[in-house]
Amino acid sequence: MNKELLPASLPRAVSWQEGEMFMLDQTRLPLETVIEKMETVEDVWQGIKVLKVRGAPAIGIAAAYGLCVALKPYRAQPLDLFMRELEKSSDYLDSARPTAVNLGWALRRMKNFASRMIDGAENSAALYDLLVAEAIRIHEEDKALCRGMGENGAPLIKEGMGVLTHCNAGSLATSELGTATAPMYVAHAAGVKFRVYADETRPLLQGARLTSWELQQAGIDVTLNTDNMVAHLMAQGLIDLVIVGTDRVAANGDVANKIGTLGVAILAQHFGIPFYVACPSSTIDFDTMSGTDIPIEQRESEEVTEFGMRRTAPEAVKVANPAFDVTPADLVTGIITEKGIAVAPYASSLRNLFPKEAAE
Known part of the structure; x- marks a missing residue:
């Protein structure tokens, strides 16, 4: 590769x-x-x-x-x-x-x-x-x-599948193939025909601006949707698999990713759709025991009150703008890494895959 x-x-x-x-x-x-x-x-x-x-x-x-x-x-x-x-x-x-x-x-x-x-x-x-x-x-x-993540995750993508991803965990977020998109690039190169649904990802539109753009550049069949369309797409039977990236994985398998990921995971569980997280070993934090210990970045209110350089909210309105949310491990089907796919219980499976990193 x-x-x-x-x-x-x-x-x-x-x-x-x-x-x-x-x-x-x-x-x-x-x-x-x-x-x-x-x-x-x-x-x-x-x-x-x-x-x-x-x-x-x-x-x-x-x-x-x-x-x-x-x-x-x-x-x-x-x-x-x-x-x-x-x-x-x-x-x-x-x-x-x-x-x-x-x-x-x-x-x-x-x-x-x-x-x-x-x-x-x-x-x-x-x-x-x-x-x-x-x-x-x-x-x-x-x-x-x-x-490695691409090779290990690609077999999850079958002919004709609809694969949903959230935010941008692609080549633009890494050095090369991305995390969540790496299996997509490998499957595409192998001739597997599938379609990707990319969440727009409010408020900064990383899915619209980045994921849909890079997948389109690579010739992958990609459809852009707003975040609040996910339940409808799943109800229509258009989504067979979810793969997202992550900014931090706790030792117990809780996952911090772009805000909105938790909602996608809950919907995936409701509709019986596998929900996978792709991450390299460098993103697994064995010193953080659970997701409750992960600090959540709060960003500027203007990201929410403005859209396309135009104000879309009343002046002085209170704004909540967490950049990330935490998806509990029990909503995660598997964690795709460069050494294989970890499954529950993550506290042991992650340590078994990465004993050296866990001991440091």
């Missing part, structure tokens, strides 16, 4: 080219494709905060490269100053968004790597080069994780 599963016209969320970091501004898709050079750590923080880059794996990759952006001016400084800046910039980047576990995971990995390598590094410039190489490894490893 390789990049040929994706069309060449589909841009990558994050890239590192000739010592510089570039980020696709996903807030401007699908009408404009704008790729920005990240000049400072503040640029990277802002890009994560305002969702120029989004999706747990892509956020982790951006954080790793963002730390390199932050440290680049310190290559000629003493190692102790370099390490202090690494700690400071890591804390700063980690503050951009609270729910996606890959953000903190990638930054901890980079810090731990630096701590292991510092004694053998001749100077800060040498340590910086090692950190860049580690960030590139994180990026490349995610590509392999996406392929």
